[in-house]
Amino acid sequence: TRAMASPETIKKVKALIQENNIFIASKTYCPYCQATLKTIFEDKKVPKTSALVLQLNQMEDGAEIQEALTEITGQRTVPNIFILGEHIGGNSDLQALEASGKLDALLEKALA
Numbered sequence: 001t002r003a004m005a006s007p008e009t010i011k012k013v014k015a016l017i018q019e020n021n022i023f024i025a026s027k028t029y030c031p032y033c034q035a036t037l038k039t040i041f042e043d044k045k046v047p048k049t050s051a052l053v054l055q056l057n058q059m060e061d062g063a064e065i066q067e068a069l070t071e072i073t074g075q076r077t078v079p080n081i082f083i084l085g086e087h088i089g090g091n092s093d094l095q096a097l098e099a100s101g102k103l104d105a106l107l108e109k110a111l112a
């Protein structure tokens with residue numbers, strides 16, 4: 001069973017989302033995460049320094065951060081993506097944004 005995230009962790013995660021125009025919670029072995037990171041950093045050429053990527057499976061408090069993200073967004077899976085503090089969703093949501101032609105403008109705004 002998963003423990004609830006502590007109020008401190010929820011506060012910390014919300015701050016990270018607000019402080020980073022692009023925030024991605026990821027796991028190194030997750031193919032959907034790899035697709036998202038390829039889109040953002042290779043296809044869209046977002047500078048690595050312009051985004052915060054948390055590899056939850058390599059962090060001591062990764063499971064608790066994932067639980068906090070679930071409580072904040074209702075989404076349990078990774079990648080869990082935010083742009084300009086707005087919850088985008090997972091990789092399929094990111095790719096849908098790209099397919100609809102709306103991702104470029106959003107990223108431009110996030111990098112401005």
Ligand SMILES: N[C@@H](CCC(=O)N[C@@H](CS)C(=O)NCC(=O)O)C(=O)O
Nearest residue numbers: 030031032076077078079090091092
């Ligand atoms: N439709 C989702 C699929 C994401 C997904 O299934 N991620 C898996 C890892 S590859 C996951 O988060 N599983 C639960 C977990 O790792 O806790 C997306 O496009 O992002």
